[in-house]
Amino acid sequence: MLAYEDVGIRFGGNQAVQGVTGSITPGIITAIIGPNGAGKSTFFNLLSGFYKPTSGRIIFEGQDITRLPTHEVVALGIARTFQTTTIYKELSALENAVLGHRVRTKSGLWDALLGTGRERREGKASLDAAYTALKRVGLEQQAHVLAGNLTQEAQKRVSIALALATNPKILLLDEPAAGINPEETVNLTRTIRELAAGGLTVVLIEHKMSMIMTLADHIMVLHHGQKIAEGSPAQVSRDPAVIEAYLGGHAAPHVREELKADLEQEAARLGSQHA
Numbered sequence: 001m002l003a004y005e006d007v008g009i010r011f012g013g014n015q016a017v018q019g020v021t022g023s024i025t026p027g028i029i030t031a032i033i034g035p036n037g038a039g040k041s042t043f044f045n046l047l048s049g050f051y052k053p054t055s056g057r058i059i060f061e062g063q064d065i066t067r068l069p070t071h072e073v074v075a076l077g078i079a080r081t082f083q084t085t086t087i088y089k090e091l092s093a094l095e096n097a098v099l100g101h102r103v104r105t106k107s108g109l110w111d112a113l114l115g116t117g118r119e120r121r122e123g124k125a126s127l128d129a130a131y132t133a134l135k136r137v138g139l140e141q142q143a144h145v146l147a148g149n150l151t152q153e154a155q156k157r158v159s160i161a162l163a164l165a166t167n168p169k170i171l172l173l174d175e176p177a178a179g180i181n182p183e184e185t186v187n188l189t190r191t192i193r194e195l196a197a198g199g200l201t202v203v204l205i206e207h208k209m210s211m212i213m214t215l216a217d218h219i220m221v222l223h224h225g226q227k228i229a230e231g232s233p234a235q236v237s238r239d240p241a242v243i244e245a246y247l248g249g250h251a252a253p254h255v256r257e258e259l260k261a262d263l264e265q266e267a268a269r270l271g272s273q274h275a
């Protein structure tokens, strides 16, 4: 579906991502993990067309999208959310989602100003797509609430709706659970799982290891810009290279602690299974 071949990017003398090859499996949830500075956000920016790689190719459904402008990548069906919430707080949830849809419609400023037939048709289409997107994230009741008045978790949902309004085949979520509490994290995890169950392919970056371990079907691990492992959560959490990357002193203390706890939990679970 989405394949990357020997993808790399260099910022001046810094090789942020290097020689990453693989593919995203359709219909499942893939998590990209790795210690701070591992290249996760940069790799995300490459997949979603925000950065152009200095080496390698990105292929989506057989088409080379490496050099396509971002809006064309979005129109083909790859949408993303951003780590820092990029919603418009002074607009309603619905208006935010309408803006998300506008990215892929063709009405220009002239159509909007002159109220042309195309604008009216596409205005209706945007509204329909926006409602559908809000429904998918469980926000239809709050469609007319100003985004700034919603809870942190609901604002996260709005940013997902903004991406969903473009009707993507692949949804890239950049740290969806950052800044929300454990209960909200569980609720959001459920919504992401429902989206995937509905056929959407989900790729996410997340630091909350407990969330990743319960949510991801597949995990890819980056370290120093390179892929060092991939597999199921159980496989990855047992992988010596992954343990070394996290416990070797490169990770932030809270990430190290969380991973250590998850690894111990996983080891205990496997131990009791074989007892």
Ligand SMILES: Nc1ncnc2c1ncn2[C@@H]1O[C@H](COP(=O)(O)OP(=O)(O)OP(=O)(O)O)[C@@H](O)[C@H]1O
Binding pocket: 011, 014, 015, 016, 034, 035, 036, 037, 038, 039, 040, 041, 042, 043
């Ligand atoms: N626009 C940029 N210009 C220069 N260097 C960059 C740029 N973006 C990222 N880098 C560098 O690339 C490397 C990878 O950074 P990146 O943000 O992708 O890591 P990350 O795994 O997402 O980290 P974190 O978990 O802290 O968000 C780092 O050395 C970073 O300083």
